[in-house]
Amino acid sequence: MEYYICNKRQFTMILNSVSVDCVIFGFDKSGLRVLLNQIDKDVLRRTLPAQASSEQIRQLYEKHPVFLNDIVWSLFGGHVPEAQDLDEFAKELLFQATGLNDVFLQQIRAFGSLQRVPYTRVITVGYYSLINPDYYHLKQSNLAKSLQWFNLNELPVLCFDHEQIIQEALIKLRQEVMYHPVGFHLLPDKFRLTEIQSVYEVILNKKMDTRNFRKKLAKMNLLVDSGEKQQKVAHRAAKLYQFDIQVYQKLKEEGLNFRIE
Amino acid sequence: MEYYICNKRQFTMILNSVSVDCVIFGFDKSGLRVLLNQIDKDVLRRTLPAQASSEQIRQLYEKHPVFLNDIVWSLFGGHVPEAQDLDEFAKELLFQATGLNDVFLQQIRAFGSLQRVPYTRVITVGYYSLINPDYYHLKQSNLAKSLQWFNLNELPVLCFDHEQIIQEALIKLRQEVMYHPVGFHLLPDKFRLTEIQSVYEVILNKKMDTRNFRKKLAKMNLLVDSGEKQQKVAHRAAKLYQFDIQVYQKLKEEGLNFRIE
DNA sequence: GCAAAAGTGTTCGTTTTACACCCATGT
DNA sequence: ACATGGGTGTAAAACGAACACTTTTGC
Numbered sequence: 001m002e003y004y005i006c007n008k009r010q011f012t013m014i015l016n017s018v019s020v021d022c023v024i025f026g027f028d029k030s031g032l033r034v035l036l037n038q039i040d041k042d043v044l045r046r047t048l049p050a051q052a053s054s055e056q057i058r059q060l061y062e063k064h065p066v067f068l069n070d071i072v073w074s075l076f077g078g079h080v081p082e083a084q085d086l087d088e089f090a091k092e093l094l095f096q097a098t099g100l101n102d103v104f105l106q107q108i109r110a111f112g113s114l115q116r117v118p119y120t121r122v123i124t125v126g127y128y129s130l131i132n133p134d135y136y137h138l139k140q141s142n143l144a145k146s147l148q149w150f151n152l153n154e155l156p157v158l159c160f161d162h163e164q165i166i167q168e169a170l171i172k173l174r175q176e177v178m179y180h181p182v183g184f185h186l187l188p189d190k191f192r193l194t195e196i197q198s199v200y201e202v203i204l205n206k207k208m209d210t211r212n213f214r215k216k217l218a219k220m221n222l223l224v225d226s227g228e229k230q231q232k233v234a235h236r237a238a239k240l241y242q243f244d245i246q247v248y249q250k251l252k253e254e255g256l257n258f259r260i261e
Numbered sequence: 262m263e264y265y266i267c268n269k270r271q272f273t274m275i276l277n278s279v280s281v282d283c284v285i286f287g288f289d290k291s292g293l294r295v296l297l298n299q300i301d302k303d304v305l306r307r308t309l310p311a312q313a314s315s316e317q318i319r320q321l322y323e324k325h326p327v328f329l330n331d332i333v334w335s336l337f338g339g340h341v342p343e344a345q346d347l348d349e350f351a352k353e354l355l356f357q358a359t360g361l362n363d364v365f366l367q368q369i370r371a372f373g374s375l376q377r378v379p380y381t382r383v384i385t386v387g388y389y390s391l392i393n394p395d396y397y398h399l400k401q402s403n404l405a406k407s408l409q410w411f412n413l414n415e416l417p418v419l420c421f422d423h424e425q426i427i428q429e430a431l432i433k434l435r436q437e438v439m440y441h442p443v444g445f446h447l448l449p450d451k452f453r454l455t456e457i458q459s460v461y462e463v464i465l466n467k468k469m470d471t472r473n474f475r476k477k478l479a480k481m482n483l484l485v486d487s488g489e490k491q492q493k494v495a496h497r498a499a500k501l502y503q504f505d506i507q508v509y510q511k512l513k514e515e516g517l518n519f520r521i522e
Numbered sequence: 523g524c525a526a527a528a529g530t531g532t533t534c535g536t537t538t539t540a541c542a543c544c545c546a547t548g549t
Numbered sequence: 550a551c552a553t554g555g556g557t558g559t560a561a562a563a564c565g566a567a568c569a570c571t572t573t574t575g576c
Binding site for chain 4 (some may be wrong): 526530534535536541
């Protein structure tokens with residue numbers, strides 16, 4: 001009933017049957033975006049058995065036609081080290097990809113269908129995170145030359161079940177955003193009311209009424225006028241708001257009596 | 262970066278770093294219950310390293326005092342076979358425990374903290390299911406001599422992080438039940454309106470107003486009068502209802518516009 | 523006839539929706 | 550002066566909360 005492990009060749013031992021994949025959401029004028037990772041084809045090749053028969057390879061391409069592409073895109077992820085918490089590892093991945101710490105990060109669920117990865121059995125745990133565009137460029141890190149933002153509506157073909165993971169991340173995000181004040185993580189530190197409305201509209205994929213939306217926001221006491229305004233815009237400058245971290249913490253913990261929809 | 266697996270001694274190869282644990286909810290007059298599994302102490306002993314030092318054992322008992330008990334309770338679970346879908350395996354476990362197929366079963370999430378199991382690194386994927394008391398006893402199976410129902414308010418001390426898994430199952434169930442018509446899975450095929458209200462009251466842990474509750478139920482068109490009544494009760498006999506599977510399917514898929522709270 | 527649960531409507535306050543015009547700014 | 554997005558209030562409808570009495574049945 002057990003495997004016996006007799007050989008390892010690394011300082012960091014990893015669990016070869018468990019990985020983590022991160023759906024990293026960003027937001028700007030163009031809408032909601034996802035940070036994707038371009039897979040090195042050599043790495044891919046190494047996942048094949050050394051002496052794969054041509055029949056095996058044909059089957060691979062049939063099931064995973066994405067591997068015929070020159071460039072293969074995926075979520076940013078990796079195998080879980082034996083000596084690291086799952087959540088910690090997800091944080092670390094996020095740091096590797098973005099250089100950011102203290103980012104909103106939540107588990108989606110475990111994805112464990114049998115054929116999700118060719119040739120090996122890997123169960124992956126999906127996470128999603130929301131990041132603030134002020135910090136997008138802080139550290140497009142060493143590791144992360146291969147990373148690129150994609151508009152949610154213009155995703156490339158993704159490998160494995162990563163498309164599904166993104167879809168489920170969106171569903172989770174939708175649920176979360178309606179009852180918890182998390183949309184703010186996608187905004188710069190100071191933002192316009194129109195921007196936060198647009199975050200909600202994009203995530204929930206529906207137009208909302210400005211007046212009603214602002215009434216709801218006002219009622220939750222989450223926003224503070226920063227005193228600043230938009231600069232140099234060819235129309236009346238909007239006030240910039242920040243959100244009140246204490247109220248935010250309270251709302252986050254207390255479950256929430258407001259609902260944005 | 263990889264383990265090499267050189268030895269196996271079973272037909273079914275399992276992933277030794279991934280398990281599934283099931284929170285099985287049942288319901289009757291006494292309220293919401295959970296089906297727990299009594300662990301064989303020998304099995305436990307085998308999880309210790311063969312030559313554990315007395316210091317190691319002291320530490321084990323310090324971190325996991327539950328193992329000092331004579332009887333150790335846990336969720337019903339097991340390690341994931343390499344050649345089986347995660348969801349399929351959860352279904353199979355549920356079948357082993359209850360003899361039931363086609364049961365409402367949902368993933369909670371992956372639990373992956375480092376120290377959740379002593380001595381080995383095991384990430385577990387939690388599932389919860391709701392079962393109908395009509396079928397509780399169909400097959401208290403071969404495997405399942407060690408299974409016993411516990412009232413949610415009177416849980417024994419559980420091993421590992423299983424208490425936490427149950428708590429999170431409850432949270433998920435609460436969320437689910439408010440927006441999706443799943444409470445019905447906990448009831449017999451024909452049930453009284455009072456019973457369904459009581460399901461909601463127990464799960465959400467609050468008293469509800471009978472008239473308002475029934476108005477909401479009526480609006481969703483989910484219930485059908487079965488024509489039958491309670492028998493031999495010392496008061497006015499209640500009508501028995503069934504739920505309309507077609508409406509149920511529709512509500513389940515369409516997301517839900519009603520909300521029970 | 524009485525104990526025990528079933529069944530049923532109305533009122534009131536709150537929340538949600540729908541909707542249109544003037545304001546400030548840069549060019 | 551005009552184009553662009555910013556900002557604001559009110560009325561009608563829908564919804565949720567609170568509440569009490571009559572009915573049916575077995576004993």
